[in-house]
Amino acid sequence: MSLPLGIATVCLSGTLEDKLAAAAAAGFSGVEIFENDLVAAASTPEEIAARCADLGLSIDLYQPFRDFEAVPPAELARNLRRAERKFDLMRRLGADTVLVCSSVSPHARADDDLAAEQLHALAARAADHGIRVAYEALAWGRFVNTWQHSWRIVQAADHRALGLCLDSFHILSRTQDVSGIADVPGDRLFFVQLADAPRLDMDVLQWSRHHRLFPGQGAFDLPGFLDQVLRTGYAGPLSLEVFNDVFRQANPHRTAVDAMRSLLDLRERHGRRFRGVDLLPRAPHLAGHAFTELSAGPDTLDPVTRTLAALGFTRTGRHRSKPVQLWQQGTARVVVNETSSAGVAEIGAIAVESADPARSRTRAEALLAPVLPRARGVAEADLAAVAAPDGTQVFFCRTGGDDTWLADFAPTGEDAGSDVGLTHIDHVTLAQPFDAFDEATLFYRSVLGLEPRDDSEYVAPYGVMRSRSVGDPDGHTRITLTGTLLRRGDWAPGVPDPQHVAFATGDIVASARAMRARGAPLLPIPDNYYDDLDARLAPPPELLATMREHGILYDRDDGGEFFHVYTELVGSRVFFEVVQRVGGYRGYGAVSAPVRMAAHRRHRLAQEKRSP
Amino acid sequence: MSLPLGIATVCLSGTLEDKLAAAAAAGFSGVEIFENDLVAAASTPEEIAARCADLGLSIDLYQPFRDFEAVPPAELARNLRRAERKFDLMRRLGADTVLVCSSVSPHARADDDLAAEQLHALAARAADHGIRVAYEALAWGRFVNTWQHSWRIVQAADHRALGLCLDSFHILSRTQDVSGIADVPGDRLFFVQLADAPRLDMDVLQWSRHHRLFPGQGAFDLPGFLDQVLRTGYAGPLSLEVFNDVFRQANPHRTAVDAMRSLLDLRERHGRRFRGVDLLPRAPHLAGHAFTELSAGPDTLDPVTRTLAALGFTRTGRHRSKPVQLWQQGTARVVVNETSSAGVAEIGAIAVESADPARSRTRAEALLAPVLPRARGVAEADLAAVAAPDGTQVFFCRTGGDDTWLADFAPTGEDAGSDVGLTHIDHVTLAQPFDAFDEATLFYRSVLGLEPRDDSEYVAPYGVMRSRSVGDPDGHTRITLTGTLLRRGDWAPGVPDPQHVAFATGDIVASARAMRARGAPLLPIPDNYYDDLDARLAPPPELLATMREHGILYDRDDGGEFFHVYTELVGSRVFFEVVQRVGGYRGYGAVSAPVRMAAHRRHRLAQEKRSP
Known part of the structure; x- marks a missing residue:
């Protein structure tokens, strides 16, 4: 298992510049750039791309694009205009994958066919820019809130530039049963985000926004999730996306090292259980x-x-x-x-x-x-x-x-x-x-x-x-x-x-x-x-x-x-x-x-x- | 409305000595002493009683006594032994009311008659010590978790030394309808605890233990609750019981002033709405x-x-x-x-x-x-x-x-x-x-x-x-x-x-x-x-x-x-x-x-x- 290891800028504190430097120093090969970090930055997208290249970081994902699908026509037109602007930005950044979260919009309809049709339209435009759309079911999505539902819509939309994004938090916060993920064809899985969390009995959005942890720090079965992902043949990055109030205010260099350690540890826990390969020197007694x-x-x-x-x-x-x-x-x-x-x-x-x-x-x-x-x-x-x-x-x-x-x-x-x-x-x-x-x-x-x-x-x-x-x-x-x-x-x-x-x-x-x-x-x-x-x-x-x-x-x-x-x-x-x-x-x-x-x-x- | 104003030691940070001093300095006339504060204190109960007397504080409540009622006979015997020890302690403290929370014990049974019978037995022993038992429905009580249920049991138990404790958090965290409280006879209401809280969608026990606030700092309708309480004819203390992670680590002198201000403010908000009496000089435009x-x-x-x-x-x-x-x-x-x-x-x-x-x-x-x-x-x-x-x-x-x-x-x-x-x-x-x-x-x-x-x-x-x-x-x-x-x-x-x-x-x-x-x-x-x-x-x-x-x-x-x-x-x-x-x-x-x-x-x- 030698997939690239990435980290989302939301995991780290500071300016975008601080975050990129910390991610690179800890050995990550790629980043997900969160929109708010870019919006507040003074550097142009081209400068950010150059900085990432200097640091040896690929921009694996631009995120998020929200509340897109299953909306009335006027709203769709507005959303497509918005998407074109973001595709433009991604071209300047040199990022080729955009995350689209399942809608929470009050304007959205419970209509899978409409969602598929509109996501197809989005994917077609994305493809014109050489961009792929990774569709993700938020655990609190208004209609689409399970990975199975998002996968049905991706299949129905049927466009090569539309695939799935799986985030361990959104899945494991709702169920401990991850079977079935392994059956998704690896090339339809466009992106994988990893996050752990303690088991908390609270509103899932608040749980997600404040209390995520790096793999191995919480209660979720990340090795089991990773096993399913790897069995798809997925070859993209394993990328951490951890919203955590403490990490948001802590020294990002330390957080990035902690983050990388969590992935090395996860690889070992996974490898031990499923492949018998030692990725680290085994811990002596x-x-x-x-x-x-x-x-x-x-x-x-x-x-x-x-x-x-x-x-x-x-x-x-x-x-x-x-x-x-x-x-x-x-x-x-x-x-x-x-x-x-x-x-x-x-x-x-x-x-x-x-x-x-x-x-x-x-x-x-x-x-x-x-x-x-x-x-x-x-x-x-x-x-x-x-x-x-x-x-x-x-x-x-x-x-x-x-x-x-x-x-x-x-x-x-x-x-x-x-x-x-x-x-x-x-x-x-x-x-x-x-x-x-x-x-x-x-x-x-x-x-x-x-x-x-x-x-x-x-x-x-x-x-x-x-x-x-x-x-x-x-x-x-x-x-x-x-x-x-x-x-x-x-x-x-x-x-x-x-x-x-x-x-x-x-x-x-x-x-x-x-x-x-x-x-x-x-x-x-x-x-x-x-x-x-x-x-x-x-x-x-x-x-x-x-x-x-x-x-x-x-x-x-x-x-x-x-x-x-x-x-x-x-x-x-x-x-x-x-x-x-x-x-x-x-x-x-x-x-x-x-x-x-x-x-x-x-x-x-x-x-x-x-x-x- | 000139009921005595009290505060529970759990609201304040520091040693028991710190807490008592802060409560008195802010003008409270009484305190609820939380068991853990006393257990960790080096002063004897007699010394604590003397200190409170020096500070002009009455000890309005000793709390809590947990997991008492509706248990098998052997457990009841153990619980009565435990109660006798606490009555002894209360005699030394000079406290005459004990809080009994509705049971969360796995040994308890869903049997109101048994609960009433055992609480009667407890009240009878308490009465021998000149002590009153205030029974409170915890919002997460195993069987008894509404004030109406606790009131039915108190009525069934039918002992003059057994009455009700109403805590605004336990009630308002579950319902916004407080009607009916006014119908409880005032002399059956032994104690009233006040706490506010933000509306949070989370496990009620965690909400209660970490996020309570003083009246007017949260989202609960405390004036409405207080109105019901006052219409019973209740003449005991209005006592704050606020578990809050920040208050637990903040300077208790400031917290106690904040607490007292919240009660003065609550009295005004209540008075304005229900009595037309100015308890404070009205705020000029x-x-x-x-x-x-x-x-x-x-x-x-x-x-x-x-x-x-x-x-x-x-x-x-x-x-x-x-x-x-x-x-x-x-x-x-x-x-x-x-x-x-x-x-x-x-x-x-x-x-x-x-x-x-x-x-x-x-x-x-x-x-x-x-x-x-x-x-x-x-x-x-x-x-x-x-x-x-x-x-x-x-x-x-x-x-x-x-x-x-x-x-x-x-x-x-x-x-x-x-x-x-x-x-x-x-x-x-x-x-x-x-x-x-x-x-x-x-x-x-x-x-x-x-x-x-x-x-x-x-x-x-x-x-x-x-x-x-x-x-x-x-x-x-x-x-x-x-x-x-x-x-x-x-x-x-x-x-x-x-x-x-x-x-x-x-x-x-x-x-x-x-x-x-x-x-x-x-x-x-x-x-x-x-x-x-x-x-x-x-x-x-x-x-x-x-x-x-x-x-x-x-x-x-x-x-x-x-x-x-x-x-x-x-x-x-x-x-x-x-x-x-x-x-x-x-x-x-x-x-x-x-x-x-x-x-x-x-x-x-x-x-x-x-x-x-």
Whole structure:
């Protein structure tokens, strides 16, 4: 499958010039030019054509032409005049395909014969200009709103310059059954537009105009749709047409990369399922988090290491050439990088345990992840690293074997065991910048070969939050992404939002007791929480008393139970969590997040009061 | 109508402490405490009760209690245990009414008798604690989702401690027919919650959880609902319960004032229609814009006055005691205040021509508009001014008569006429901060006694914009508010967004010609715009050529036509528009706004290139 990959200018923010530059930089070979973008541009159509040629972009489609067919004669005359003007423009642009959407006009009639006849007339005029007309059924078309209906009309119109445009949104928003598309002859299919979307129960026009997503970011079966399309023999572009309020205001260079990544990922998902061809280096198996790196500055290094010690970690190594410490407990490892200039402690990197780090890196690179240069000392492990959309570094490494990265650290000789009993990193939670939430999900999912596992939305003291996790089926490698539903303003504290590392224990009570004895800054949880827990779930009184004593929070789902404690914030951005999963609990205790956030806020206000 | 006014903590952002303080400061006499706010709070219920007492707030409702009724016996036992715990909590809080929402539980049965029997049992236990149960039909309740159904069950349950809670959202989201509510005996109505909302075609639960608004900010007939409620004889609180994503993250002090203003406004709208009682000083007639004040700093004073001169304005006066100039043309007046420290030219104030400035001010004050102190010289007019939510000052003045504010200006002796022929201020457009859009609409509407007239949403180069105008039926006083659909990030330029003053002319072509001759910086509009206009609307070729020559933009609606030109930005935030309305055109040419924004952006980029 090597169809050209395109993108509509509506997907991107900025002027037409910004959009073209971003599309080309991300590797697209063509664009659909949306009329409004051209109308607002100062460049002539010839200048735009020349610019596209310079950038290596073909203009695959001019769009849209609306409310054309099945109208009274006077209206038809006006519409044909309008079309002639647009054909003229397309000649100047060097574009040879125009999109005609099924009518929503109040003047249109429910008359397929009339629609076919008028579209035939349009196609005949288009053909005179060397132009093809791609007819598309809008999901909210007045009479024509299914692809089957548009196909019947195209067949009835019977003109070689009239074919079909299929848009995955218009089809999949109405039905999950895409069978039959494969039977359309490939040369009658003039254009294919791809868009994903979350399942929303709302007016389909509003859903389409505001909430589309790139393939793999929503709930639609794009691989299944693509399969049908390819079976037609279609050889035109696969072109993204995504109306999304966030993308419309975000940096178009980032959006275009996200868009291209979505197509590469879609090709892989499709290829895997239907052809057995690897279009990308396959994602190696990940066995969990090898380590998490915290950057700490002069003000935060001491609080971070003191907290790690209180959580039962031991400094087991010092990097041989860099100001970096290794802290360990069980197989939970935290690397503390002392070089943060900002002074704020934060998660600088996550490291996953890859069965083949080199292939992981090649795959990441193929998915447009920026590969980071690493300063290496003599005989130090070559830790492959790429940058995630939020700036977090992602390392691929192998801890066992001869070439282990652990060899980069000179052992302190201290034992990595402790009475706290933390065993490994359960998950890492990374707060995402507002514009990057969907991009980040796609990045972590596709680059690491993980799957989205959990999606939640909850009301926190300073606004609605959402949280989404990606992981493997075995739960070895879990990453949770959090974000705000709306970009916050001045009122809400804590922008950027905190991140955290969650460590696993087999006995939360013993761990909490031991951490407390070591002076860990465990977050106090209000009595009101336990009174409510008692009212809601009536846990055994002794267990409730123990949870209350240690500030242990609780959740349960169909699979099992979840017990967890948090620490206070260390600095302004990072905290730790210790979790115990009982049975097959799959979540992250999101129900308790607002309680945690209010408690962190109180702690912060109390600190500010102490040292104004 | 002097029922107590309350607000639910869910309407406000922050910790419970923040919310209580904001509610009290805005003058509410009571609050509904939402369970999650209490659960996350560190204060004990007794401490919260004491805090409310200190603030003069009663705790009118504890909410919600969910999924109680019509369940199997084992579930009922669990639910009664849960209720006992909550009654205990309410005793500690000093709250005597609990909200019970109609069940959405999968365990519930479609059995009204069972529901009534179990609610009777609940009420009996509540009564033992001196507590009343207010039963509310959720719009998405599994079996009970209309107020009539909940009322039948309350009647069947027949316990003095069980009554009805009516929430305007749950009722008006399903029907516009509220008749029948008035027949409920007032003492069986235990609680009334008020919320407005825009009409949205989406899942009602999502609509309710994210998009509610304060009364008067949405599309619901709240006065009609309130009328029914009052006719029952209900004497409890009118309490706002508004779930809104923006309010949840905005400064709660501002939100609480907005909320209180919505109730004062609702009381007036209700009182006017049903009782003939003035609860607020009635809004005096406004005869248009008396003037608009531009603040200019050292860098922008010269460009502003040069532009005004090029638009045909004359400096007709100098303020007798302040560094303020008066520019005039016809009855269009611009006051230029030279004291802006920021250096950015912006609209500092709008002034409306009021039939009774003193009453306008009293009304504004009654609607919680902050009254601004004015430094007055001897014998200077007392210009009453209040601050709008976006910081713009709003003056109420009378230009004619003996005490005219014009007397504050020493005439320069120059004539206010010109060959440009601008006659008056058509409208002023004020860009709103993201969190303040709905608040601003309510403010301008209620304080000035105007009506919302126009609402549009359009895609601009850097994101989706919305625009809403308020005005009087005669079109004398028009104010347009613009905002972004999402709060913008770093990519989009022009935050804060530009503002502008639009002047009216009777002959756009003559005005454009004269302004051009005077060197006015009229905004060039791309040829692509005119080619598209030709394709779309086929204007007479001569007219099209003239519009193209002068950069005149065009729109039409059912009532008439609209011709307009823009200037370049003067400084970074202000520009001017000249408009001609032909026939009864009521809009503002929003369709052309993206073209204007792209042109302004080009101008800015070209400027930056010239002086980097």
